[in-house]
Amino acid sequence: MSDLLTTAEYKALAADLDLPRTAFIDGKYRAGHGAAFTTFNPATGLPLAEISGCDATDVDLAVSRAREAFDQGHWAKRAPSQRKEVLVRLCKLITRNRRELAVMESLDSGKPILDCETIDIPETIETLKWHAELIDKIYDQMAPAQEDAIAMILREPIGVVAAILPWNFPLLMMAWKIGPALAAGNSVIVKPAEQTSLTALRLAELAAEAGLPRGVLQVLPGDGPTVGAPLGLHMDVDMVSFTGSTETGRHFLRYAADSNLKKVVLECGGKNPCVVFDDAENLDAVASHVVNAAFWNMGENCSAASRLIVHHAVKEPLLERILARLRDWKTGDPLNPAHHLGALIDAEHCAKVASYLTGTALAGGTAEGPFVQPTIYEISPKDAKAIDEIFGPILSVLTVASNDEAIALANDTNYGLAASVFTANTRNAIRAARDIKAGTVTVNTYGEGSIATPFGGYKQSGFGGRENGIHAHDQFTEIKTIWIDLTDPADGDNVG
Numbered sequence: 001m002s003d004l005l006t007t008a009e010y011k012a013l014a015a016d017l018d019l020p021r022t023a024f025i026d027g028k029y030r031a032g033h034g035a036a037f038t039t040f041n042p043a044t045g046l047p048l049a050e051i052s053g054c055d056a057t058d059v060d061l062a063v064s065r066a067r068e069a070f071d072q073g074h075w076a077k078r079a080p081s082q083r084k085e086v087l088v089r090l091c092k093l094i095t096r097n098r099r100e101l102a103v104m105e106s107l108d109s110g111k112p113i114l115d116c117e118t119i120d121i122p123e124t125i126e127t128l129k130w131h132a133e134l135i136d137k138i139y140d141q142m143a144p145a146q147e148d149a150i151a152m153i154l155r156e157p158i159g160v161v162a163a164i165l166p167w168n169f170p171l172l173m174m175a176w177k178i179g180p181a182l183a184a185g186n187s188v189i190v191k192p193a194e195q196t197s198l199t200a201l202r203l204a205e206l207a208a209e210a211g212l213p214r215g216v217l218q219v220l221p222g223d224g225p226t227v228g229a230p231l232g233l234h235m236d237v238d239m240v241s242f243t244g245s246t247e248t249g250r251h252f253l254r255y256a257a258d259s260n261l262k263k264v265v266l267e268c269g270g271k272n273p274c275v276v277f278d279d280a281e282n283l284d285a286v287a288s289h290v291v292n293a294a295f296w297n298m299g300e301n302c303s304a305a306s307r308l309i310v311h312h313a314v315k316e317p318l319l320e321r322i323l324a325r326l327r328d329w330k331t332g333d334p335l336n337p338a339h340h341l342g343a344l345i346d347a348e349h350c351a352k353v354a355s356y357l358t359g360t361a362l363a364g365g366t367a368e369g370p371f372v373q374p375t376i377y378e379i380s381p382k383d384a385k386a387i388d389e390i391f392g393p394i395l396s397v398l399t400v401a402s403n404d405e406a407i408a409l410a411n412d413t414n415y416g417l418a419a420s421v422f423t424a425n426t427r428n429a430i431r432a433a434r435d436i437k438a439g440t441v442t443v444n445t446y447g448e449g450s451i452a453t454p455f456g457g458y459k460q461s462g463f464g465g466r467e468n469g470i471h472a473h474d475q476f477t478e479i480k481t482i483w484i485d486l487t488d489p490a491d492g493d494n495v496g
């Protein structure tokens with residue numbers, strides 16, 4: 001992006017921000033009944049704002065308002081083209097306020113402003129626009145039926161959806177959920193991660209300004225046990241869409257089992273492999289992809305490639321290039337647009353990541369407060385660094401003697417979210433893409449694909465559906481069959 005500001009200009013904007021401090025319920029900001037909590041700037045450790053937290057009383061209120069809004073049909077039953085208009089208006093408002101949102105996101109999450117400006121905010125807009133534009137272009141279906149019957153298959157909004165968000169992509173993950181959910185006509189209650197509530201609240205305010213009826217999008221700040229659990233256990237919440245750790249994902253399956261069997265979709269962790277075969281070409285490009293895959297967003301990314309599985313024939317030249325490439329990746333103040341890595345989310349997470357900084361590193365290996373240098377270790381597959389989801393800027397290099405061994409190692413994990421394969425041989429590429437058990441396999445590149453391609457995990461990386469693309473629309477709708485008998489009564493009844 002050409003119009004990045006200077007650090008001083010970003011800091012001036014940051015100082016002027018009007019930060020939201022209460023829940024957004026029934027179309028307006030209002031204080032919750034839970035304990036107030038502080039949201040911190042991860043880069044400085046200083047408080048940003050005191051936020052009035054929610055509790056089960058607020059959950060009950062928000063669910064009843066969401067249900068009322070749904071039943072009244074001012075959103076759910078509106079023509080798809082009218083829902084589209086409101087969501088497109090919201091995109092325009094986000095665009096108009098994009099700088100404010102980018103700075104708020106960077107301040108609250110520690111993400112580099114460079115990424116907030118060039119990825120998080122543009123992708124948030126793109127996601128909302130894509131689902132808005134989709135909704136008046138999809139058709140329901142007819143199924144084969146008997147001669148004197150018509151069978152229709154309709155998609156209907158599910159009802160009240162709870163969106164439980166992580167702290168690593170606060171706005172973008174909100175967009176991944178509310179984009180398809182709102183476009184389909186649902187009422188959505190968002191629970192942001194306690195560390196990062198600010199942009200979710202501001203987005204709800206902008207949605208109201210865009211014309212979203214009250215009760216259709218509400219945001220309840222607070223922690224998991226106090227706000228997430230009552231949402232998960234609520235008898236009048238029809239669906240939970242969750243992004244976060246596999247462990248917390250399991251809680252939501254239990255909540256559903258212990259309440260109303262609500263639909264649950266989980267997008268959880270990953271220990272994603274970058275596999276480099278002996279015939280990989282253009283190692284400069286491979287090195288760029290590996291660095292980006294491992295260290296983008298400080299490795300606080302469910303689809304980060306934290307395992308580099310490389311054939312020994314290309315290991316040395318590839319590592320040389322990776323280390324050279326890494327010299328361009330600067331770590332530090334998130335509001336400095338020259339920095340590619342900002343601050344880790346909080347002290348607890350820093351301590352967890354730092355506990356993996358052991359042994360001799362090929363690069364990095366040090367942490368200074370919330371700033372962890374991009375770090376590379378060459379280790380054995382049995383090392384905890386190669387097994388655990390660290391969620392920090394630590395790449396494990398695992399050397400193999402054959403391409404088959406590489407695939408076996410790539411699959412030797414409880415996770416299965418994303419993987420990349422680098423090879424010049426088409427047959428090897430296709431075989432690897434087929435054999436790796438992951439929701440997304442990229443060949444000779446790294447990334448999540450586009451908003452049009454489904455995103456989600458095999459094994460313990462996910463459950464119940466896919467985000468993005470038309471598959472996300474499936475996630476947030478129920479399928480209804482309508483069978484219409486066309487028998488002429490004059491010809492007798494159709495029974496038996």
Ligand SMILES: NC(=O)C1=CN([C@@H]2O[C@H](COP(=O)(O)OP(=O)(O)OC[C@H]3O[C@@H](n4cnc5c(N)ncnc54)[C@H](OP(=O)(O)O)[C@@H]3O)[C@@H](O)[C@H]2O)C=CC1
Binds near residue numbers: 191223227229249389
């Ligand atoms: N797949 C991914 O994208 C993510 C993976 N992670 C992984 O999870 C690890 C821990 O991060 P963490 O923030 O604790 O992630 P969690 O999975 O615990 O949090 C995700 C969301 O679930 C909520 N939550 C937490 N516990 C409960 C509960 N018992 N009932 C209902 N809701 C709950 C959180 O609320 P709150 O935090 O406010 O209490 C947050 O909104 C990271 O180190 C990383 O490995 C983390 C974030 C994203």
Ligand SMILES: CCCCCC/C=C/C(=O)O
Binds near residue numbers: 169243244300301303
């Ligand atoms: C530009 C696309 C970014 C996708 C990031 C997906 C990460 C999800 C997660 O960590 O939950």
